[in-house]
Amino acid sequence: xxxxxxxxxxxxxxxxxxxxxxxxxxxxxxxxxxxxxxxxxxxxxxxxxxxxxxxxxxxxxxxxxxxxxxxxxxxxxxxxxxxxxxxxxxxxxxxxxxxxxxxxxxxxxxxxxxxxxxxxxxxxxxxxxxxxxxxxxxxxxxxxxxxxxxxxxxxxxxxxxxxxxxx
Amino acid sequence: xxxxxxxxxxxxxxxxxxxxxxxxxxxxxxxxxxxxxxxxxxxxxxxxxxxxxxxxxxxxxxxxxxxxxxxxxxxxxxxxxxxxxxxxxxxxxxxxxxxxxxxxxxxxxxxxxxxxxxxxxxxxxxxxxxxxxxxxxxxxxxxxxxxxxxxxxxxxxxxxxxxxxxx
Numbered sequence: 001x002x003x004x005x006x007x008x009x010x011x012x013x014x015x016x017x018x019x020x021x022x023x024x025x026x027x028x029x030x031x032x033x034x035x036x037x038x039x040x041x042x043x044x045x046x047x048x049x050x051x052x053x054x055x056x057x058x059x060x061x062x063x064x065x066x067x068x069x070x071x072x073x074x075x076x077x078x079x080x081x082x083x084x085x086x087x088x089x090x091x092x093x094x095x096x097x098x099x100x101x102x103x104x105x106x107x108x109x110x111x112x113x114x115x116x117x118x119x120x121x122x123x124x125x126x127x128x129x130x131x132x133x134x135x136x137x138x139x140x141x142x143x144x145x146x147x148x149x150x151x152x153x154x155x156x157x158x159x160x161x162x163x164x165x166x167x
Numbered sequence: 168x169x170x171x172x173x174x175x176x177x178x179x180x181x182x183x184x185x186x187x188x189x190x191x192x193x194x195x196x197x198x199x200x201x202x203x204x205x206x207x208x209x210x211x212x213x214x215x216x217x218x219x220x221x222x223x224x225x226x227x228x229x230x231x232x233x234x235x236x237x238x239x240x241x242x243x244x245x246x247x248x249x250x251x252x253x254x255x256x257x258x259x260x261x262x263x264x265x266x267x268x269x270x271x272x273x274x275x276x277x278x279x280x281x282x283x284x285x286x287x288x289x290x291x292x293x294x295x296x297x298x299x300x301x302x303x304x305x306x307x308x309x310x311x312x313x314x315x316x317x318x319x320x321x322x323x324x325x326x327x328x329x330x331x332x333x334x
Contacts, residue, residue, distance in 0.1 A: 022226060026301045027204040027219050029316040032243050034201040036323045037194040052194050059189060076199050134193045136322035137315055148304055148312040149196040155303035156203045
């Protein structure tokens, strides 16, 4: 299907060959890499018992006090799932959800002092997980890979079930 | 973080900038691209009501009659989830699961005639979904992207919760 990068020709080829079509499929590889990232994240951040999605959501609270819909739009998740995650983080006292006086259907979400302190610590282990996910690629290949990921995610944003909407 | 590929500089930059850190994180981008691929797959294959994971599993049956554990190992999923998916496909009469005479704890899985015919048709829409997932990248970037994906998936295989095991 494709030329593996230098230095890994043998191994990459052997995986592709032994799978025939399966490992050549972008969607299959993306699912696997997502699984791998989640596992690395849970391992690196196990002392905080926090998931990648919880972390994504928490970081949207850093620079403001968004409502739940804005958070869902920012992280590309549906509102029901986002609300469920927020409730769990509220139970742990990492954030508060208070009714928006100007729109009763909305809740404003704020990091608590505890949440802000935890988030600063989680940043460190999360960064390690993100790095480990791609650190088998050399510097230039890694940059190119992340740029391609960003390009595909942006170009196909509207096709996902919960597109990202930036206000 | 990284130079976006030519021709998309403006758009790629604007997404990264407006997200600050979030869109620069490999894990976040991988989750989004996985969501996008699933949505494209469900759209392309909606007439068959089949998911990417069901398709991955079905294609492992093409060249043999594996047991359920071998299938789980091939697609990188845990046995419980794999068995659940297989039962649903059995309900639809796309495959059979029969006890293995030489190991009562195992079941041998076989495509039915109906399943084989459906799979040939699903191949076509699945291919379109896989292509659409990466077709915003130019030919060379696309090859390089898929090679990098394969490299990362292989190198980090052991970190995932359900590593791929090739017999």
